[in-house]
Amino acid sequence: MVNGYCEANLIKKSYELFLILSNQGNISKGSCFKLLDKLCKADGIQEAIMLLDTVMALNVGLGKIMYYKAIAAMCQDGKLEYARSLFHLFIKKGFTPDLITYTIMINTYCRINYLQKAHELFEDMKRKGIKPDVVTYTVILDGNLKANLRRHFLSPSGKRTWDVTSLWREMQQMEITQDVVSYTVLIxxxxxxxxxxxxISLFDEMVDRGIQPDTVTYSAMISGFCIRGNMEKDDTLLKEMSSKGMTPDSDLISAFKRGIMKARKDKWKTLVHTAKISPQQRRGEPVPQDLLNRVLTAHAYWCHHQAKQHGHGKNRALTMKTPEASAGELSVGAVLVIM
Known part of the structure; x- marks a missing residue:
């Protein structure tokens, strides 16, 4: 019946029935877990704590496991402050959290930007002889990197930054094998x-160690080089993705398009600077023929590249040729529109 009420989302009735059955010493493991999960998700924090206390008093061996489950459920449902309260209550009752619970709480503190608390827990677990694993290190690495980035933008000087390099080195010293997720977080x-x-060095190191980049890794790299307008590097990475059967998502394609536009603008600025175009030419006077040829060739290359990568037209990319025009027919302003 407890399970039935839970399935029907009648949490109050399920809880009341649980209390009656627990007084009779008649509870099941499955019912306890299901009701606890429902209470955690329905803001029934006080009822959840009462349920935990009841189970512990019955001494059926479920108390510690259910605390783990409750903390995890609250974190998963975004009730981070409740999870913190329950975690500290758990310790006050004399329990020692296990690796998973420590990792969950470290992640919780990182998510709400309590990095000092996260580090305190991290050191506490090591003092108690609980060895962090690759997931724990990845969680705290990610939290530190994001906190450092926030500090950089909000207050570039005078604020403490977290030493990510020492954490990475510590992993190696403890012979904790980094995986694709930890590398991707750092990259x-x-x-x-x-x-x-x-x-780039981390990406190359990962590949040299036999750890294959996944879609997230490639996306991080490609997005970064799109920002720089380094389309040659992006082209190589996209080809690698394709050869491994990975398909870029819409966000990555959008970033790639922005990168192409940036590369075009950068190329245009370089051409203008190299050719030393006069202010008169910028206002619409004829473009020197050699500059015109170089600009049109660059434009044709990028049109070809974009069409090939994104499938815009079956034959367009293959038949694209540099448009023929004379210096008297096209002005610098018109070339800028093309680019």
Whole structure:
């Protein structure tokens, strides 16, 4: 009946029936877990704590496991403050959290930007002889990188930054094998901080160690180089993705298009600077023929590249030729519109 009320979302009736049955010593493991999950998701924090206390008093061996489940359920449902309260209550009752619970709470503190608390828990678990695993390190690495980025934009100087490098080195010293997720977190963090060379080094290191990049890794790299307008590097990465059967999503395609536009503008600025175009020519006077040829060739290349990558037209990319025009027919202003 407890399960039935839970399935019907009649949480209050389910809880009342549970109390009656528990007084008779008649509870089932499945019913406890189901009701606890429902209470956590329905803001029934006090009822959830009462249920936990009842189960512990019955000494049926479910108390500790159910605390783990309750903390995890609250974190998953976004009730982070409730999860914090329950975690500290759990410790006050004399329990020692396990690796998973520590990791969940470290992640919770990182999500609400309580990095100091996250680090305190991280050190506490190590003091108690609980060895962090690759997931724990990845969680705190990600939290630190995001916190450093926030500090950089909000207050570029005078604020504490978290040492990500020492955490990465600590993982290696503890012989914790980094995986694709931990590498991707660090690569993405370096790209967001505009440390592109460090991101490339990490990407190459990952591949050299036999860890294959996934779609998220490639997306982080490609998005970063799109921002820089480095379309040659992006082209290589996209080809790698394709060869491994990975398909870029719509966000990545949009980023790639923006990168192409940036590359076009950068190329135009370089051409203008190299050719030393006069102010008169910028206002619409004829373009020198050699500059015109170079600009049109660059334009044709990028049109070809864009059409090929995004499938715009069956034959357009293959038949694209540099338009023929004379310097007297096209002005610098018109070339800028093309670009």
């Amino acid at each position: 993405d963090g370096q790209i967001r901080a505009a440390n592109f060379q460090d991101a």
